[in-house]
Amino acid sequence: MSDDSTEIAEYRARARAWLEDNLERRAPGAAVKVRGTDHKSVEYIATQRPIQRRLFDAGYAGISWPRDYGGQGLSPAHERAFNEEAHPFALPDFGIAAGTTFGVCARTMLAHASPAYLSHHIPRILRGEELWVQFFSEPGAGSDLAGVTTRATRDGERWILNGSKVWSSGAYYADYGMCLARTDWDVPKHRGLTWFAVATDAPGVTVQPIREINGDTEFCQEFFDDVELSDDDVIGEVNHGWTVAQTMLVFERGAGNTSIMPRPSGRRKLAPDLVALARSAGREKDPEVRQLIARAHVNDYARAQLAARVAGLMRASKGLDAGVAAYVKLANGTYDPIRARIGLQVGRADALLWDAGDVDAMTASLNFLNGRVMSIAGGTNEVQRNGIGERVLGLPREPSFDTDRPFSEVVRNARSWSGRTS
Amino acid sequence: MDLDLTSDQELLQQTTARFIQSVCPLETVRALSDGDADAGPDYRRQAAELGWFAMLVPEDLGGGSVSGDGVLDAAIVAEERGRVLQPGLFVATNAVASGLVLDGTDEQRAKVLAALAAGEATATWAAAGPGGDWDVETGVGAEATAGGGYLLHGTKSFVQDAQTADWLLVTASGPSQFLVAAGTPGVSVRRLDGLDLTRRFSEVRFDHVELPASAMVGAFGGAHAAIERQLQVAAVLTVAESVGAMSHDFEIALDYAKARTAFGRPIGSFQAVKHLLADTSLLLETSKALSAAAARAVGSGGPEAAEVTSMAKAFVGDSALDLAQNCFQVFGGIGYTWEHDQHLYLRRLTVDAALYGEPAWHRERICRLHEL
Numbered sequence: 001m002s003d004d005s006t007e008i009a010e011y012r013a014r015a016r017a018w019l020e021d022n023l024e025r026r027a028p029g030a031a032v033k034v035r036g037t038d039h040k041s042v043e044y045i046a047t048q049r050p051i052q053r054r055l056f057d058a059g060y061a062g063i064s065w066p067r068d069y070g071g072q073g074l075s076p077a078h079e080r081a082f083n084e085e086a087h088p089f090a091l092p093d094f095g096i097a098a099g100t101t102f103g104v105c106a107r108t109m110l111a112h113a114s115p116a117y118l119s120h121h122i123p124r125i126l127r128g129e130e131l132w133v134q135f136f137s138e139p140g141a142g143s144d145l146a147g148v149t150t151r152a153t154r155d156g157e158r159w160i161l162n163g164s165k166v167w168s169s170g171a172y173y174a175d176y177g178m179c180l181a182r183t184d185w186d187v188p189k190h191r192g193l194t195w196f197a198v199a200t201d202a203p204g205v206t207v208q209p210i211r212e213i214n215g216d217t218e219f220c221q222e223f224f225d226d227v228e229l230s231d232d233d234v235i236g237e238v239n240h241g242w243t244v245a246q247t248m249l250v251f252e253r254g255a256g257n258t259s260i261m262p263r264p265s266g267r268r269k270l271a272p273d274l275v276a277l278a279r280s281a282g283r284e285k286d287p288e289v290r291q292l293i294a295r296a297h298v299n300d301y302a303r304a305q306l307a308a309r310v311a312g313l314m315r316a317s318k319g320l321d322a323g324v325a326a327y328v329k330l331a332n333g334t335y336d337p338i339r340a341r342i343g344l345q346v347g348r349a350d351a352l353l354w355d356a357g358d359v360d361a362m363t364a365s366l367n368f369l370n371g372r373v374m375s376i377a378g379g380t381n382e383v384q385r386n387g388i389g390e391r392v393l394g395l396p397r398e399p400s401f402d403t404d405r406p407f408s409e410v411v412r413n414a415r416s417w418s419g420r421t422s
Numbered sequence: 423m424d425l426d427l428t429s430d431q432e433l434l435q436q437t438t439a440r441f442i443q444s445v446c447p448l449e450t451v452r453a454l455s456d457g458d459a460d461a462g463p464d465y466r467r468q469a470a471e472l473g474w475f476a477m478l479v480p481e482d483l484g485g486g487s488v489s490g491d492g493v494l495d496a497a498i499v500a501e502e503r504g505r506v507l508q509p510g511l512f513v514a515t516n517a518v519a520s521g522l523v524l525d526g527t528d529e530q531r532a533k534v535l536a537a538l539a540a541g542e543a544t545a546t547w548a549a550a551g552p553g554g555d556w557d558v559e560t561g562v563g564a565e566a567t568a569g570g571g572y573l574l575h576g577t578k579s580f581v582q583d584a585q586t587a588d589w590l591l592v593t594a595s596g597p598s599q600f601l602v603a604a605g606t607p608g609v610s611v612r613r614l615d616g617l618d619l620t621r622r623f624s625e626v627r628f629d630h631v632e633l634p635a636s637a638m639v640g641a642f643g644g645a646h647a648a649i650e651r652q653l654q655v656a657a658v659l660t661v662a663e664s665v666g667a668m669s670h671d672f673e674i675a676l677d678y679a680k681a682r683t684a685f686g687r688p689i690g691s692f693q694a695v696k697h698l699l700a701d702t703s704l705l706l707e708t709s710k711a712l713s714a715a716a717a718r719a720v721g722s723g724g725p726e727a728a729e730v731t732s733m734a735k736a737f738v739g740d741s742a743l744d745l746a747q748n749c750f751q752v753f754g755g756i757g758y759t760w761e762h763d764q765h766l767y768l769r770r771l772t773v774d775a776a777l778y779g780e781p782a783w784h785r786e787r788i789c790r791l792h793e794l
Contacts, residue, residue, distance in 0.1 A: 268726070268729070275794060291782060293794070294785035294788045298736050298737050299737070302708050302733070302737045303708075305708065305712050305715050306711050308711065309707060309708075309710065309711035312426070313425065330700070334701070382697065385700035389696035389697065389699060393676055393690075393699060393700065394680070395676075395679065395690040396688055
């Protein structure tokens with residue numbers, strides 16, 4: 001804070017005063033909830049929208065976003081100052097859709113959508129009236145993002161959308177999905193994609209929660225049956241959706257990294273959840289248990305140091321190549337499963353069977369079930385390894401068999417592909 | 423290394439690399455390894471002139487470092503040493519110096535510490551008990567004698583360059599520490615064969631060695647703080663040397679994956695090889711981050727230095743073993759030949775992982791530090 005210019009310092013002081021007068025303070029020491037224990041209802045989300053409206057009316061929404069579309073047009077330093085001051089306060093809680101709305105979709109739209117589109121949607125986003133999720137992955141296409149088969153067919157002045165999307169976190173309470181659809185099947189796959197704004201309550205849209213293995217229903221699947229869209233709903237240019245997707249992927253990388261590590265607070269404690277498990281099983285003097293606890297603790301610390309190093313590397317390269325961000329994702333995808341298994345090894349029977357109400361045991365089993373989420377979601381370990389290998393280490397790219405043939409042909413031949421040309 | 427080096431520290435890094443390349447490049451290391459791995463007095467003298475043994479010594483005794491953070495600067499030198507598998511004393515000498523700074527008598531500081539900084543004398547640390555026990559109080563017992571002196575008896579292992587060192591800092595049960603001059607009656611040095619071809623380690627026997635009171639460093643039975651400091655310095659500098667060696671081993675394996683072709687393309691284009699290198703790269707980048715964090719923590723000497731040292735040593739130790747094995751796999755058959763450099767790095771990294779505490783030893787230490 002002592003690095004603030006006078007202008008930022010004054011801005012910060014005004015923000016602090018407004019926050020004190022207008023927002024409630026967060027409960028101190030509120031722990032981050034384990035995935036699967038923090039379901040947000042539609043009713044709860046509705047209570048948060050007026051708070052966002054209050055932020056907007058006071059000029060604290062979209063601080064660095066363009067004034068033309070309802071933002072404040074101020075610098076990242078202003079935004080940082082406000083975020084620092086706001087940390088102890090109860091900002092609007094939109095759950096997983098906060099990141100997708102403000103961190104990913106809106107920023108992507110600001111980079112690619114038309115002025116008319118932005119004039120319509122951005123102010124509504126800033127006022128809390130539009131929450132956005134991503135309609136990106138499909139039952140038939142996850143790692144192969146450009147291989148989507150949800151289709152938007154031209155019909156006079158309209159587009160008709162048919163298909164399905166999956167793994168849309170929070171879609172059950174969102175207002176819109178940013179939807180990637182195929183608009184040309186006769187060109188190679190990357191060249192026939194277009195993004196559309198799809199209202200979740202539009203006729204023909206069905207949002208269905210997915211029951212996850214941890215019992216929660218945060219993810220959703222969507223079905224589109226002859227959904228009508230207009231040219232106003234196109235984000236960016238028709239058939240140039242892959243360029244927009246590249247932008248979105250960069251923003252996505254900076255967003256959700258939801259590891260199963262407990263978030264550290266204050267002085268570093270020795271893997272508190274694992275120590276609690278060990279003590280309640282009376283095994284804290286068992287040499288093997290001690291090794292496991294310390295190993296998990298060391299890995300937790302190592303990941304934090306790696307993240308700091310990668311942040312430094314990205315700052316130094318001025319974002320020229322965000323390939324190094326893959327290290328952090330791969331680290332989470334590598335060490336989360338290890339940590340999850342250690343939880344079981346330390347807890348032993350206690351992590352497999354427990355009395356109702358035993359939070360430590362339940363947490364260990366939930367962490368086990370959630371242990372591979374970071375290995376798969378947001379780019380699998382394998383995709384991260386390709387990224388590191390090719391973009392950071394400079395190894396030759398994968399041979400590709402589908403990038404220069406019409407997509408319709410690729411889909412037809414995929415099952416019987418053998419790779420042999422002779 | 424650390425990303426936030428000052429320009430002086432970057433210059434130190436470059437100067438160190440240039441010195442090593444011109445005076446003891448890998449071909450010379452290899453040639454020395456076929457003999458007795460002694461870099462010779464000229465190398466030691468030039469290294470001393472570059473300040474290699476002065477960084478942890480106070481200025482009034484002829485010490486000093488480029489940035490004022492002696493441990494971080496020493497880690498920078500250590501990384502460059504590890505990169506080219508440099509023989510000779512560095513880690514042990516700096517560990518000894520750090521102990522003398524805390525506990526040395528005026529005479530010891532003037533006579534030994536100043537001489538180490540100037541390169542006029544060499545010192546090594548007799549720390550591990552027999553069989554490589556890193557509870558450094560084991561192996562040698564010390565009793566006070568009627569004449570006001572002390573009697574040492576026992577055995578120490580993993581003592582680097584004990585045959586040529588002018589001074590041995592011996593850690594005995596108590597704990598107590600003693601500066602033992604080379605040639606002291608009752609001290610016998612037995613050089614052992616080892617996995618690492620680039621460094622010489624010995625077992626040192628103390629057969630009822632009589633020492634004057636002036637040989638003791640610190641209080642009788644009260645050397646805990648100095649020992650902890652020495653362990654931190656030695657572990658952190660070993661981590662830094664490992665990171666340097668890991669970096670080079672990875673670099674040559676990556677180059678190989680790009681150059682070697684099979685089935686009509688570079689082997690690095692095959693996913694199995696590409697993914698192995700990516701996972702190994704992750705270990706290396708994480709190790710670099712930990713090395714920097716540990717050097718800074720020990721340099722600042724704050725309360726977290728003990729734990730951060732052990733976390734870094736445990737992780738980097740395991741990572742070094744994995745990296746060396748993975749690089750071996752990338753090289754395939756050529757990595758199994760004597761003439762290829764891969765085994766030199768495999769050998770050194772494997773010994774480094776154990777020196778000053780294996781990963782499991784440090785993990786147990788972490789539990790104790792947290793009073794589990």
